[in-house]
Amino acid sequence: MTALETLGAPAGVPVAAPTTTHTYERAGVPGSGTTRVRRVPQLLLRVLAPLALIGLWQLSDTLDWVSPQVLPGPMAILDAYRELWAVGDLQAALPISLQRAGTGLLVGGTAGLVLGVVAGLSVTAERFYDAPLQMLRTIPFIALVPLFVVWFGIGETSKVALIIGASIFPVYLNTYHGIRGIDRKLLEVGRTFDMSRWETIRLVVVPLAMPGILVGWRYAAGAALLGLVAAEQINSQAGIGYILNTANQFQRTDIILAGILVYAALGLVVDVVMRTLEHVLLPWRATHDGR
Template sequence: MPPVPSSTPVAAGPPLALVDLPSDSLAPTRSAGVAPGRLASRALAPLLLLGAWQLASATGFVAREVLPPPTDVAAAYGELISTGELQEALPVSLARSLVGLALGGGTGLVLGLCAGLWRRGEELFDAPLQMLRTVPFIAMIPLFIIWFGIGEGAKIALIYAATIFPVYLNTYAGVRGVDPKLIEAARVFDLAPRGIALRVILPTALPSILVGLRYSAGVALLALVAAEQINARSGIGYILINANVNQRADIIIAGIILYALLGILIDIIMRAVERLALPWRGKLVLA
């Protein structure tokens, strides 16, 4: 015969407490540094490409006059360093790109904030900028030469014109993409419009703004390549012009690779700026 359940009530224990998980257990993980395995995997493709390039030149599959091997390009770097041309060209080209980026990015940021925050600003600036951004900046070279001559002014103006629009578009989209509920919550706390812009809208739009700035940094280098073909007397473009006159394919390839290395350097710097400006945003990866 089954036992009869007791009618005595069971004493209730203390209420279950929620487990206090550390905040970093739910947050996206951020790697403390680059592991050696990741460095090796990143370097594998460039090393394979260099090996195939050297093998193609050594076996005669590609003529040295058409595509000099990496050893000749490395020797060209040694020649440029020994003569001091590379040390003189790098600061000049970097200064051009950074000045144009600062002016163009600053203008795009101001115009994007004006168009994003104020309806009158959108009416004044958005339509003209949307039309101008479809014009290739290379097509503006003859006009800039007429306006600014063949000196540094035309080169800076070309980089300036190329870097405005990425920052403007991303700033405008970031400001207009702020969740309206955040703005309503700020109004509930009686924040003035200026406080809403500084404490809610700008921090929320900052990731998009930084993406625009990072993209403009890459565009600045593309514009630099075109700008330094305008009667260059210094810089990397000047080295490439002389190499073209003297039929030095090794120096031309060395200059092209140098532009690519500058692009990687600027991208690394922009990634560091993003990590400093957005410390709360983790790095999400699937694997």
């Protein structure tokens, strides 16, 4: 043990027998001194690469390597934001688009969750609707826009319905597989210890299927954001999809890129939210993965 301490093993390094410790340490685990030195350039690299890319991008614009029609430079995109902000489109777009995406995600995701849980638990339910759902899943929802106009009109309903359609399947599939992936032996535990079906679902099934369920919601959130572009083709006067569609109609490449960057930012937000959720909902996994 003393040998280890003098070598400066970082806390938490698993130590087995002292005899093997020395070789193990030299081979795999960097000393505490090197760790700090290494982490700095890594962080720098992380920031440096995108920065260099943006610089190169701006340079190619300034030096006219590519026409601004093909790829407008970063400054042009900043200008596009300024323009959208001045008119008020950007401020109007975010709340309305997020509300559409959020409502659709909530309804679609909940429906997918319920369908997935029921199909995961009941073979009868699975036989009843899994095949039709699998068929529906493969339909590109963008192709459904005209039909949704016929079915749901041109108001908010059709837009939200489209997003519901986009977000229902990721949650359904991942929930279903999450539950089916649970070891049957654990369900037997519930039976031998006289747990009711509901208690088994609450204490065993849902917690263990939660990682899959969260993956489903993560995908669904992405699908809901993408669904906005299709949904906001239908009679919209505001929204990120509306901005993109109008820009496409009037050849504003800079605004299209600006809109895409908004999507990227939203995707990042979704990722952060889901990571936080995972930390809150899956503490038992966090310990396992060592954060």
